Amino acid sequence: MTAPVEVVRRRGRGRPGGRAARALFGALALILAAVWAFPVYWMLNSSLLPNAVLEKTTPTLLPFGGSLKNFQSVLADGSFFSALGISLAVAGIAVSCCLVFAFLAALSISRFRFKGRRSFVLAVLFIQMLPAEGMFIAQYKLMGSLNLLNSVIGVSIIYIAAVVPFTIWMLRGFVAGVPADLEEAAMVDGLSRTQAFLxxxxxxxxxxxxxxxxxxxxxxxxxxxxxxxxxxxSGSQTLPLWLRGFIQQSASRAIDWGDVMAASTLVAVPVIIFFLFVQGRMTSGLVSGAVKG
Structure with a gap:
C-alpha cells in the first residue's frame, strides 16, 4: 500500500506546475518575512546612525558610517540598568509563579473529575473577558493597603493574576494532548505514579x-x-516606563531619534536572547516518538 502512494508523491513532485507553485509560495513567504522583519531592521539601522542623517528626507537603508555612540549615550544613563534589573525580576517572578500555578491547575482540570470543575473552567474563561483597565482602581487600592506600591512584588502579583487564567487554558490543551495511558503503562512496568509522571x-x-x-x-x-x-x-520603573521617560527627556530638547532607537533596541535584546534559548523547545513536537505503531 505504501509503494503506490510513494510513486504518486514522486510524480506529483516532478510536475512543473508543482515546482512552480512551491517556488511561488516560497517567494511569497520570503516577502512576508521581509515585511515582518523590516521594522526591526529599521530600528537597528537607525540606532547606528547619527541624528543628522536620520532627519534627512532621503532614508538611509544601510548604516554606512554608523557608530555605537547612540548606545553609549543611552548606557551612560544609569537608570537603564536599574530598570533592566526590575524588569528581569518582575518577569522572572511572574513566569515562575504562572507556570507553577497554571501547571497544577491544568493537571487538575484535565486529569481529575471533582465537584466544581466545570464552574472553575468557566470562571477562568470569564476572567479573561474582563477589561484590565476596569480593575486599575481596585488594584491600586489593594496594593496600597498592602504597602506594595512601587515594589517588584506588588506589580508581579498583578501580572500573575492577569496571566494565570489564560496560561491555565493554554496548558490544559497540552496536558489533554498527552495520553494518560502512557503513565498507566509505566506504572505497569513498576514505576510509581510520581515516577511515571516525572x-x-x-x-x-x-x-x-x-x-x-x-x-x-x-x-x-x-x-x-x-x-x-x-x-x-522614578526609582522603581520597568523598561517600558523607563523608555517613555527617556523619550520625554529627549523631547524636551528635540527628540534624538538615534538615541530613542538605540534605547528601543536595548529593550528588545533580552527578549531576543530569551527566544534563542527556548526556540528549540517551542518547535519540537509534543509527543513525537511517544506512541509508535
Missing part, C-alpha cells in the same frame, strides 16, 4: 510549558499600563 509525562509537556512561559514572559516584559499605575516612583 519520567514520562512531564518531559512530553515541556514544549507546552515553554510556550506558556514565553507568553507569560512577553506579557510581563512589555506590559505598560499596570506598571504605570503601580510603579509611580
Amino acid at each position: 519520567r514520562i509525562t512531564f518531559p512530553l509537556l515541556a514544549p507546552g510549558l515553554v510556550a506558556s512561559g514565553v507568553y507569560a514572559f512577553l506579557q510581563a516584559w512589555n506590559e505598560f499600563t499596570v506598571a504605570l499605575v503601580i510603579l509611580q516612583d
